[in-house]
Amino acid sequence: MNVFKDLRSKVVAQLEDMVAAGEIPAGLDFSRVAAEPPRDSSHGDVATNAAMVLSKVAGMKPRDLASLLATRLENLDVITSVEIAGPGFINLRLDQKFWFDQVGTILKAGTSYGDSDMGRGEKVNVEYVSANPTGPLTVGHARGAVVGDALAALLSKVGYDVCKEYYINDAGNQVNVLANSAYLRYREALGEDIGEIPEGFYPGEYLKAVGKALADRDGDKWLGKEEADWISEVRTFAIDQLLDLIRSDLAALGVVMDVYSSERALVEAGGVDEVMKFLKANDLVYTGVLEPPKGKKPEDWEARPQTLFKSTDFGDDVDRPIKKSDGSWTYFAGDMSYHxxxxxxxxxxxxxxxxxxxxxxxxxxxxxxxxxTEKKGSLDVKVCQLVNLMRGGEMVRMSKRSGNFITLRSVIDEVGKDVVRFIMLTRKNDASLDFDLEKVVEQSRDNPVFYVQYAHARSCSVLKHSQNEFPDMDLSIDALEKVDLSQLNSEGELSLIRRLCEWPRLLESAGEAHEPHRIAFYLYDLAAELHGLWTKGKDNARLRFIVTDDQDLTQARMALVKATSLVIASGLDVFGIEPVEEMR
Structure with a gap:
């Protein structure tokens, strides 16, 4: 249950009653009315901006409208107090029983708590990674892989029908370079001294395995042949070999794609011709010469007539070439076909x-x-900024061009997939991220993945120890749902319950914004609430999770601890991370 969405519905219902009573005019747009946690928890449990966003169109002063609405909200059962703040915000306090009931809701739902039908089954395609199949995945690819995978899981959790897709860029010149590089390693595998790797070839050691595999399959079949005789076969073989490597690397990271789409297959099936047919039919192409761009010239710019797409009609800065003067397609044409x-x-x-x-x-x-799509389709692009790989505060230097780079697999082998996945989501995707191979495995509050996992492990430990202390205490979900929680009256316990109840709202807002990193921030704050309660118990025996002379109070606290562990597990599940039950 999204308690804030439910409270918003109650606020809107009161506004509709006010319209019916003639207190405010009809026809007001309530879409901007919100009910959300106040920035300062001392102001109340829920704040609504209703009077602020409606006053102007209602022709009233914000505080006057707030006063009318507040009078009605005071009569609702779950609301214990209403306060008008500042220019017209309304702060609400809710009955403690309301909050206690939510703990039962969480326990009953388990890790499904927060699941939503917001997406109403609408289909969404999330395309990510899509690295050129010319080498193994690097740590630089990891961020996009994790962001895309977590975003897909988040959207599924809030009710969308999600397809996870990888676009294979196998139609450009880079795969011809790959074929030549693989052929060189093929010759090497058959005993030939190939000398220095020529400039422009892929020099990586990983291609030795590709060359050997080709030699094992075909023997000396291609030796001494003209490039035209072998390039197609070697290119296909090398791409397949490297895609198998990429799939394996992604699997090690916990990423499994639903669909792999080939650029080459689309082009060969006439996909770009379909684009041209559509654009011509809708008068969206013409032949022209673009002005030379300022600064660095892009690959698709020519000082000669080209076939141009009228992209400025749809919000772009300049029209874009889709066919070069020599008749070949630009990369952009292939991407248009794919979309x-x-x-x-x-x-x-x-x-x-x-x-x-x-x-x-x-x-x-x-x-x-x-x-x-004739404006029926939408494309949201999430750009992932660079990952700065470090060790003990010192930058780890990488260069894919020289063949010396840090592979994703090597990082996973060193710190584990769960650490990689969590850390990649601790910053917004468009902010650069420091990944220190030493710090990400530290057992400290400064390491968010440890801090959150420790909260889950601590919950499991507390539940286990409480059973040892009270062997006859029933810790089943059915029993914990029915526990009297009225004894949970410390501010820390109530604050933790309120934080748990923010989870459904957080999921929906993160899903709407396409920002899975918000979950990492939430989980860290939730873990801090739990650890904070533990610390208070060290100073005050009555605040301990396990009170040795009070089984009823202990069982109530176990209900809260169990609910917390379930929400943490739910968040980690969106991230594709296994929650741990004990820290080693």
Missing amino acids: LDKYRRGFNNMINVWGADHGGYIKRMQAAVSAM
């Missing part, structure tokens, strides 16, 4: 998770989606 294909597969809502170097590509792609 049209998504739309035709039923995905009006598309989300792409891209790397930091793709920021300048967003407007043109959003313009393309708007045009090709």
